[in-house]
Amino acid sequence: MSANKLTRATQEPVWVRYGLMTIGLGFLFFFLGLPLVAVFVEALAQGLPLYLEALAEPETRSAIWLTIVIALAVLPFNILFGVAAAWAIAKFDFKGKSLLITLIDLPFAVSPVVAGLIFILLFGSQGTFGPWLAAHDVKIIFAVPGMILATLFITFPFIARELIPLMQAQGKDEEEAAVSLGASGWQMFWRVTLPNIKWGLLYGVILANARAMGEFGAVSVVSGHIRGETNTLPLHVEILYNEYNAIGAFAAASILALLALVTLVAKTIVEWRMKKETEMLNTVLAPEKT
Amino acid sequence: MRQLALLLTLTATLSLGPAFAQTSLLNVSYDPTRELYKDYNAAFAKHWQAKTGQVLSFRQSHGGSGKQAMAVRDGLEADVVTLALAYDIDALVERKLIPLDWQARFPNNSSPYTSTIVFLVRKGNPKGIKDWGDLAKPGVAVITPNPKTSGGARWNYLAAWAWALKQPGGNDQKAKELVTAIFKNVPVLDSGARGSTTTFVERGLGDVLIAWENEAQLAVNEIGRDKFEIVAPSLSILAEPPVAVVDKVAEKHGTRLTAQAYLDYLYSEEGQNIAARHYYRPRDAKVAAKYAAQFPKLKLVTIADAFGGWQKAQKTHFADGGSFDQIYLKK
Numbered sequence: 001m002s003a004n005k006l007t008r009a010t011q012e013p014v015w016v017r018y019g020l021m022t023i024g025l026g027f028l029f030f031f032l033g034l035p036l037v038a039v040f041v042e043a044l045a046q047g048l049p050l051y052l053e054a055l056a057e058p059e060t061r062s063a064i065w066l067t068i069v070i071a072l073a074v075l076p077f078n079i080l081f082g083v084a085a086a087w088a089i090a091k092f093d094f095k096g097k098s099l100l101i102t103l104i105d106l107p108f109a110v111s112p113v114v115a116g117l118i119f120i121l122l123f124g125s126q127g128t129f130g131p132w133l134a135a136h137d138v139k140i141i142f143a144v145p146g147m148i149l150a151t152l153f154i155t156f157p158f159i160a161r162e163l164i165p166l167m168q169a170q171g172k173d174e175e176e177a178a179v180s181l182g183a184s185g186w187q188m189f190w191r192v193t194l195p196n197i198k199w200g201l202l203y204g205v206i207l208a209n210a211r212a213m214g215e216f217g218a219v220s221v222v223s224g225h226i227r228g229e230t231n232t233l234p235l236h237v238e239i240l241y242n243e244y245n246a247i248g249a250f251a252a253a254s255i256l257a258l259l260a261l262v263t264l265v266a267k268t269i270v271e272w273r274m275k276k277e278t279e280m281l282n283t284v285l286a287p288e289k290t
Numbered sequence: 291m292r293q294l295a296l297l298l299t300l301t302a303t304l305s306l307g308p309a310f311a312q313t314s315l316l317n318v319s320y321d322p323t324r325e326l327y328k329d330y331n332a333a334f335a336k337h338w339q340a341k342t343g344q345v346l347s348f349r350q351s352h353g354g355s356g357k358q359a360m361a362v363r364d365g366l367e368a369d370v371v372t373l374a375l376a377y378d379i380d381a382l383v384e385r386k387l388i389p390l391d392w393q394a395r396f397p398n399n400s401s402p403y404t405s406t407i408v409f410l411v412r413k414g415n416p417k418g419i420k421d422w423g424d425l426a427k428p429g430v431a432v433i434t435p436n437p438k439t440s441g442g443a444r445w446n447y448l449a450a451w452a453w454a455l456k457q458p459g460g461n462d463q464k465a466k467e468l469v470t471a472i473f474k475n476v477p478v479l480d481s482g483a484r485g486s487t488t489t490f491v492e493r494g495l496g497d498v499l500i501a502w503e504n505e506a507q508l509a510v511n512e513i514g515r516d517k518f519e520i521v522a523p524s525l526s527i528l529a530e531p532p533v534a535v536v537d538k539v540a541e542k543h544g545t546r547l548t549a550q551a552y553l554d555y556l557y558s559e560e561g562q563n564i565a566a567r568h569y570y571r572p573r574d575a576k577v578a579a580k581y582a583a584q585f586p587k588l589k590l591v592t593i594a595d596a597f598g599g600w601q602k603a604q605k606t607h608f609a610d611g612g613s614f615d616q617i618y619l620k621k
């Protein structure tokens with residue numbers, strides 16, 4: 001009787017299992033798979049040559065280029081800030097730590113449009129620094145620097161958020177051991193800390209990069225929408241769509257979709273490596289810990 | 291580190307580049323003029339090179355007229371603005387970007403072309419829409435952009451209001467009732483005219499689009515005569531989209547003369563022809579006669595006659611607490 005109950009609890013009837021699986025997979029197919037396929041079908045609707053021609057348009061090329069430039073400009077700052085913040089939060093106790101954690105999460109909480117408007121209020125011609133910037137002929141808003149700033153704001157939390165739990169879990173034993181064995185601060189960082197967090201860091205970089213390239217709202221507010229100059233790919237997709245240029249719009253969108261796929265693959269690889277490494281670590285450490 | 295420095299230099303060059311190239315003009319325009327200025331810029335560049343030998347390059351920015359004006363006010367360095375209505379350019383006067391008398395600097399109130407507001411309906415006009423009154427009927431879904439951000443939407447709004455005023459026994463109260471009923475029928479407010487057109491044309495929402503005549507003709511001719519029809523109401527408004535040189539920016543860029551010539555040429559025969567080809571009503575009598583068949587004869591009221599000018603119309607209808615807020619917030 002009791003054995004029967006036990007098997008019942010772990011083995012649902014066939015129709016329940018298949019039913020749930022169908023719902024799950026069906027949902028994935030309709031909400032993720034189908035739109036992705038639709039992007040490529042629309043983009044290639046009139047053949048590969050027209051698709052390539054659409055991508056070779058100077059304005060589209062410039063949008064692709066600008067998207068890459070912004071992502072490349074943003075990532076070093078994100079890495080620097082993310083590692084520094086995660087390091088401070090995970091390894092030290094100090095006053096205002098919870099405030100710092102809250103601040104890091106701020107960009108997640110604030111709507112991207114508001115983030116863009118913040119920069120207009122700061123650097124716009126009537127903003128706090130506007131008159132000074134105008135007098136010194138420095139362009140921030142409605143130019144590439146403003147778009148970089150807005151993207152930076154939006155992507156700030158990604159790396160820190162990824163590293164904090166990882167570093168907290170690792171504790172500071174290894175670093176303390178390194179220092180007590182005579183390592184300098186840099187040596188400790190390069191040889192002990194960095195190797196421990198490298199996969200987590202890479203994971204954060206991938207996520208931040210995907211967001212930086214895909215960001216629409218914040219960048220839209222500060223871009224000024226000058227074609228061939230301050231249009232990133234997501235903005236350019238909207239423009240082309242509004243010009244009844246479906247092929248161009250979907251071709252540009254397909255580049256973004258491709259980027260998403262590459263991100264997905266890279267993410268999976270990194271996740272797999274991370275898991276393998278922790279497993280390895282656990283088997284090495286397991287006997288000592290017990 | 292070196293990479294970082296390289297990147298910073300790269301970004302700096304990217305953003306400062308255009309400031310040094312003095313033969314580049316930034317035209318900040320409203321939504322439906324994308325195709326017009328694409329053609330016009332090419333024509334003017336050719337004309338200017340033949341005349342002066344100078345090679346010009348153009349940069350275009352398009353969006354809802356009000357939104358674009360705000361961007362220029364906040365520091366988007368437009369050499370010229372070509373917006374949907376005078377009020378939006380007036381906003382630049384406050385910031386001393388252009389002088390108060392800007393509208394007197396070019397002929398025809400600085401509007402080189404005009405347009406009006408018409409209806410775009412689905413083929414066969416299944417809801418039988420003939421005039422403004424039909425838009426207020428229950429069960430008719432109306433597409434129009436947001437008057438707070440779009441210039442076209444403000445023309446739409448005032449055209450409906452003006453029609454109601456001209457009806458037998460028409461007054462402001464009746465007009466407000468009509469516009470309230472129309473906005474009850476609006477399922478989605480896009481931020482610009484082009485957004486509304488794509489909502490109607492590509493997403494297939496709504497029974498009728500209140501649109502710029504040029505936008506409606508473009509949709510009919512580009513997307514297909516077999517899908518849409520234009521309905522001209524019995525009375526509409528004379529829309530005068532104005533142009534202006536942004537003095538402060540042009541002086542800073544050293545582009546004043548070029549910018550002036552750029553806008554002057556809109557009034558030339560070639561400029562007028564290009565405008566007419568893109569379904570804007572030309573000012574030039576000769577060109578207008580040539581394209582007469584393209585533009586239905588409509589009874590048109592002007593903003594000055596019906597509403598006492600844009601400043602007054604904006605204050606009464608679109609400012610915070612104006613008639614649009616009263617109508618829409620109540621909804």
